Structures are given as structure tokens and as C-alpha cells.
Amino acid sequence: MFFDFKKHLVEHGVSHVEEGNVIVHIICTPFIIWAMCGLLTLLGPIVETPEWLAPFLEFFPGFRFDLTWGSVFILAFILFSIIFDPIYAALIFPLYMFCLGSTHMLITLHSGAFSIFIQTIILGFSLNLLSHYLFEKRMPRIFETKSIATFFFGYFYVTYAFLLYIGYCPVYYEELKEEIRERVAEIEKEKESKNDAVPEEKSQKKKSSPKKKI
Numbered sequence: 001m002f003f004d005f006k007k008h009l010v011e012h013g014v015s016h017v018e019e020g021n022v023i024v025h026i027i028c029t030p031f032i033i034w035a036m037c038g039l040l041t042l043l044g045p046i047v048e049t050p051e052w053l054a055p056f057l058e059f060f061p062g063f064r065f066d067l068t069w070g071s072v073f074i075l076a077f078i079l080f081s082i083i084f085d086p087i088y089a090a091l092i093f094p095l096y097m098f099c100l101g102s103t104h105m106l107i108t109l110h111s112g113a114f115s116i117f118i119q120t121i122i123l124g125f126s127l128n129l130l131s132h133y134l135f136e137k138r139m140p141r142i143f144e145t146k147s148i149a150t151f152f153f154g155y156f157y158v159t160y161a162f163l164l165y166i167g168y169c170p171v172y173y174e175e176l177k178e179e180i181r182e183r184v185a186e187i188e189k190e191k192e193s194k195n196d197a198v199p200e201e202k203s204q205k206k207k208s209s210p211k212k213k214i
Contacts, residue, residue, distance in 0.1 A: 005084060006176065012150075012157045013180040014187065015132070015141040024131035025158045028124040030095065033077070033155055035120035038103035041070030042114060074100055077155070084156060091168070092159055 016022050045066040074096050081089035107113045132140045142150045164173040 006179070008153060009157060009160070009176055010179045010183055012141060012153060013161075013176065014183050015136060015138065015144075016157070016161075017180070017184060018135035021131045021135035022158065022161060024127055024135075025154065026162050028127045029155050029158045031120055032124040032128075034099050034103065035117040035124070037070040037073050037099050038106065038113060038117040039070075039121075040073050041068045041103050041107060042117075043069050046072070070103060071100060081156070085160070088160060088163060088168070091163060095159075 016025065045068050047067055049066045078089065078093070078096055081092060103113075103117075106116065110116065129140060132138060141154070142148075164170075164176070
């Protein structure tokens with residue numbers, strides 16, 4: 001890896017401990033990215049595609065996608081993936097190409113593409129939020145950080161976690177799981193200490209409060 005993202009993976013993993021929640025995110029989050037790419041593609045081409053580049057943008061026979069905001073959006077994910085982990089980027093590259101090709105195909109063949117993209121985003125976000133409260137019994141991390149960057153990093157987290165789960169970098173995966181368990185244990189201890197401190201503060205306030213004269 002060119003950069004060490006383990007700290008961010010651990011912090012994100014703390015709120016994605018339960019397997020059921022991770023599975024829901026692995027399914028829903030890529031679909032949300034797919035739909036966002038589709039919506040950006042609907043804005044139309046940014047510039048006219050050069051003739052020399054056109055053959056390289058035809059991943060499906062007869063369906064060539066143009067240089068749109070959707071392709072820029074996916075290109076940003078590809079570049080960040082390379083920085084994140086070059087091997088991961090190579091493994092996940094077909095997913096990006098499928099995203100570009102399938103959204104362009106849907107827009108070309110279906111007049112209701114906009115509605116499909118919107119419904120996919122709403123459904124994906126709803127299921128992700130529900131799974132947090134259902135499995136983790138806590139609010140999503142994005143509400144804690146209050147940053148949209150958390151959502152986009154979440155995409156890398158779930159796709160990377162999936163590759164780790166099926167056998168990619170097993171040693172790194174075990175190290176990551178161990179650090180997540182340690183971080184979860186630290187958070188639980190902090191919660192317990194805070195809960196223990198509350199009754200003590202209340203009892204001290206009662207003792208220090210002056211008694212009313214009769």
C-alpha cells in the first residue's frame with residue numbers, strides 16, 4: 001500500500017462489527033454508488049469524446065459511454081483505489097467498468113432511468129440505516145462524524161472487507177480484526193467508566209447541597 005489506511009479502516013470497522021450489518025452494506029453501498037454514477041451521467045457529456053478515445057469507451061458492443069460527470073465520478077474512485085491499494089484497485093476495476101457500462105446502457109434503453117436511480121439510492125440508504133439499528137443497535141458512523149466523506153470511505157471499506165473475507169491478504173485481515181476488537185473493548189470500557197461516574201457525581205452533589213432549615 002502507498003498509504004496506511006488501517007486507522008480509518010479500524011474506526012469504520014468499529015461501527016460495522018456485526019456480520020449481518022456488513023452483508024447489507026456490501027450489497028447496498030455499491031448499488032448506491034452505481035445509481036449516483038447514473039444520475040451524474042444523465043447530466044450529459046462534459047466534452048465531445050475524441051474519435052481516437054471512442055473505441056476504448058465501448059465496453060459493451062454498441063454501447064459506448066461518453067465523458068460525463070458519471071465517468072469523472074468513477075475515475076475519482078479508481079484513482080483513490082490505486083492510492084488505497086493497487087492490487088485492490090485491479091481486482092475491483094471490473095466493477096467500475098460494469099458500473100459505467102450498465103448505467104449508460106440503462107439510460108439508452110430505458111426512459112425511466114432517472115426514477116430507477118433515485119429509487120435505488122433511497123432503498124440502499126434506507127436498508128443501510130435500518131441494518132445499523134437492527135444489528136449494531138447504534139446510529140451509523142456518518143451521523144457521528146457528520147461528514148459525507150464517511151459515506152464514500154464506507155464504499156471502500158465494504159468492498160475491501162469483502163475481498164479480505166474471501167481470502168485477500170489474510171494476515172492483514174487478522175491484524176485488522178484484532179485492532180477492531182481492541183478498539184471496541186476500549187469504547188466499552190469508556191462507556192462503563194462514564195456510567196460509573198454519573199452516580200458518584202449525583203451522590204457528591206447531594207452531600208454538598210445545603211440542608212434547608214425548618
